[in-house]
Amino acid sequence: EAGVTQSPTHLIKTRGQQATLRCSPISGHTSVYWYQQALGLGLQFLLWYDEGEERNRGNFPPRFSGRQFPNYSSELNVNALELEDSALYLCASSLGQGWQPQHFGDGTRLSIL
Amino acid sequence: AQRVTQPEKLLSVFKGAPVELKCNYSYSGSPELFWYVQYSRQRLQLLLRHISRESIKGFTADLNKGETSFHLKKPFAQEEDSAMYYCALDNTGFQKLVFGTGTRLLVSP
Numbered sequence: 001e002a003g004v005t006q007s008p009t010h011l012i013k014t015r016g017q018q019a020t021l022r023c024s025p026i027s028g029h030t031s032v033y034w035y036q037q038a039l040g041l042g043l044q045f046l047l048w049y050d051e052g053e054e055r056n057r058g059n060f061p062p063r064f065s066g067r068q069f070p071n072y073s074s075e076l077n078v079n080a081l082e083l084e085d086s087a088l089y090l091c092a093s094s095l096g097q098g099w100q101p102q103h104f105g106d107g108t109r110l111s112i113l
Numbered sequence: 114a115q116r117v118t119q120p121e122k123l124l125s126v127f128k129g130a131p132v133e134l135k136c137n138y139s140y141s142g143s144p145e146l147f148w149y150v151q152y153s154r155q156r157l158q159l160l161l162r163h164i165s166r167e168s169i170k171g172f173t174a175d176l177n178k179g180e181t182s183f184h185l186k187k188p189f190a191q192e193e194d195s196a197m198y199y200c201a202l203d204n205t206g207f208q209k210l211v212f213g214t215g216t217r218l219l220v221s222p
Contacts (some may be wrong), residue, residue: 003156035212042117042199042212043157056209090157099145102210104157 002026004105006091012111013081021076021108025093031055032074033094033102034066038087046089049074050096078110086112115140115204119213126190127221133187134216136200146183147210148174149199152179157199161185170194190220 005024013019025032034046045058049068063079072093078085088109092102116139126132138144146163161169163176163183174185183200200213 033210035210040214042214043201043210045209045211058209069162092157101162102157106156 004091004093004103006089006105006108008108009106010023010111011111012113014113015081015083017081019078019081019085019110020080021089021091021110023074023076023091023093023105025072025074025091026103028095029093030072030096031075031094031100032068032072033092034076035092036060036085036087037090037107043090047076077084081112083112088111115144115202115211117200117202117211117213119198119216121216122214123217123219125219125221128135128192129189130173131161132185132190132194132218132220134198134200134218135171136183136185136213138181138183138200138202140181140202140204143178143203145203146176147175147201147203148172148183148185149201149212151197151199160198190218192220192222194218 007022031050033048036042037043047066048056052068064074067072088107090107092098092104094102119136148161150160151157161174171185176183197215197217199215201210
């Protein structure tokens with residue numbers, strides 16, 4: 001089975017620009033999660049989408065936003081990029097019924113110059 | 114705020130030696146705790162969930178609420194255990210995982 005796929009692998013932006021990161025979940029999974037892993041920090045929860053709706057949100061400013069499409073794929077948008085947004089962004093997916101393990105993608109490395 | 118602390122960035126042991134990866138958490142309620150592992154060139158994956166009380170690849174972890182710890186143990190380390198290990202907590206029941214900063218385990222022959 002194909003795993004969680006993320007694109008692009010690397011993304012280079014400058015301060016003030018906007019970035020869009022994409023995630024395709026495992027077939028049959030309806031929940032998508034986004035995490036940020038900045039240098040020296042653990043993975044920090046960003047967003048959880050299930051069945052097209054935002055279910056939970058981490059402690060990030062509103063310029064971090066996203067959406068989930070009818071096919072359950074998801075986008076993470078980061079507006080007004082700041083240097084500290086440089087990080088590895090991981091997407092995970094899971095089945096939507098009750099507790100299910102999260103399956104992670106390889107991540108998108110976002111670099112802000 | 115909920116927090117997961119993994120005090121060791123690197124743990125280096127010889128093959129056959131016992132391993133204990135430390136994890137402490139701060140949360141006043143009854144959290145769900147997990148260990149995730151990332152092997153070289155592989156994706157992050159779930160290793161253990163405390164509620165299932167399983168032994169996976171010889172690893173076990175016991176939740177100690179008194180000490181707010183969830184240490185990962187294996188009696189005899191193998192070279193293939195070398196990886197990055199992350200302890201994580203879910204306090205909301207909505208899979209809002211809080212991760213520690215990880216411990217790299219290096220098992221030498």
